[in-house]
Amino acid sequence: MTRFALTVEFDGRPYMGWQRQHHGPSVQAAIERAAHAITGEEIAVHAAGRTDAGVHGLGMRAHLDLTRPFTPFRLMEALNAKLRPDPIAILDCEIVPDDWHARFSCIGRHYEFRIVTRRAPLTVERGLAWRIPAPLDVAAMADGAARLVGRHDFTTFRSAHCQADSPLRTLDRLDVVAEGDRISVFASARSFLHHQVRSMVGCLALVGEGKWTPEDITAALEARDRTALGFNAPPDGLYFLRADYP
Amino acid sequence: MTRFALTVEFDGRPYMGWQRQHHGPSVQAAIERAAHAITGEEIAVHAAGRTDAGVHGLGMRAHLDLTRPFTPFRLMEALNAKLRPDPIAILDCEIVPDDWHARFSCIGRHYEFRIVTRRAPLTVERGLAWRIPAPLDVAAMADGAARLVGRHDFTTFRSAHCQADSPLRTLDRLDVVAEGDRISVFASARSFLHHQVRSMVGCLALVGEGKWTPEDITAALEARDRTALGFNAPPDGLYFLRADYP
Known part of the structure; x- marks a missing residue:
């Protein structure tokens, strides 16, 4: 074998x-x-x-x-x-080696979530990015994102169907990078809960739209309650970028 | 009106x-x-x-x-x-104004042609780029491209169905920009002949693959003969970027 x-x-x-x-x-x-x-x-x-x-x-x-x-x-x-x-x-x-396992040997996972902010529908990127019809406050989003980095109980940002034993995860990176009408959110962790990236991005978008303050991100995290989630972003913009192994 | x-x-x-x-x-x-x-x-x-x-x-x-x-x-x-x-x-x-015309008032047209060099088929970019299965010599392509800039008779790089009165065109820019396995060719001119960008890119790809030398681009141009064309690139990678008006 x-x-x-x-x-x-x-x-x-x-x-x-x-x-x-x-x-x-x-x-x-x-x-x-x-x-x-x-x-x-x-x-x-x-x-x-x-x-x-x-x-x-x-x-x-x-x-x-x-x-x-x-x-x-x-x-x-x-x-x-x-x-x-x-x-x-x-x-x-x-x-x-025979004991190398794509899932169990993995020590880091990296995602990118792509947002395009414009009124017009997407064409070549349809299904490949999340279109939000208004400009977003990127600095506020970055402030909100920084509050999620570190070791936390991410119950708020976890699908009801999540099968993980524990809601504790260490988020190593959550960066908001903007260029023109394109915003990418880069997320890195050893592992993520089900829907965690989409749930974090959904709430950051609310911050970008001014519907939430960055402090609301802290409050949502501390609530440890799925009903405190603002919004779950659609799958379209999410890309699994790469995985790390020892 | x-x-x-x-x-x-x-x-x-x-x-x-x-x-x-x-x-x-x-x-x-x-x-x-x-x-x-x-x-x-x-x-x-x-x-x-x-x-x-x-x-x-x-x-x-x-x-x-x-x-x-x-x-x-x-x-x-x-x-x-x-x-x-x-x-x-x-x-x-x-x-x-009523005398503004998208075609006749236009004084500059800009295209990008996107190439991805890799063996594996395209997935998210299928139909959105031209995949070439081997690395290309970008410096040689840039050398070839520079030979096409300026005012020339582009008969070699013109479709048999081209309806333009004259094969003379002034190519203002033909830049080859590489990043990783992505290569973009940027072409700018007041106007282009039918298939001109695809024909130029097709020949530059031959140069990148080492099948043509940069000098072969000069020879093809000077032949003023469609049968001297090396290759017409597929439409997939071609994007009309923008048009200039006074």
């Missing part, structure tokens, strides 16, 4: 999310199908993180085990060929 | 191009249909340039005349509402 680590890019628009679902297409199922087509084996693919329906991946990491020998390059080429026409691409493939 | 100038963004993927066609959807027809829905009038929309099928617009300029009074803001909002779900957006609208 050889374990291969994959770096995966995907357009989340046609999928129910990363994880295999009974009721619709998923990125995981598409890659497992491609791996089965190549090897004839039933292959399980494990990823660094599960993404929601409509969320994109630019550098998701995943692994799979094969009994047949492959060079990483040949496996990558074969997977990309079999994945057509799905908007999923294997950007990199390498052999890793 | 009031003349309105529009700034238009569109995703070219679903269209036969800007210009109204009998055999398929066009950006022009979609905007004319939206204007008709708002006013009940038969409206003709004129643009700074005609784009090919699959070519995108980020800041196309166009104009139309209305007999009913509108504020520019209300017209823009109404057009955007009626254009749904077409991936076409009116970014700006202003009243201009």
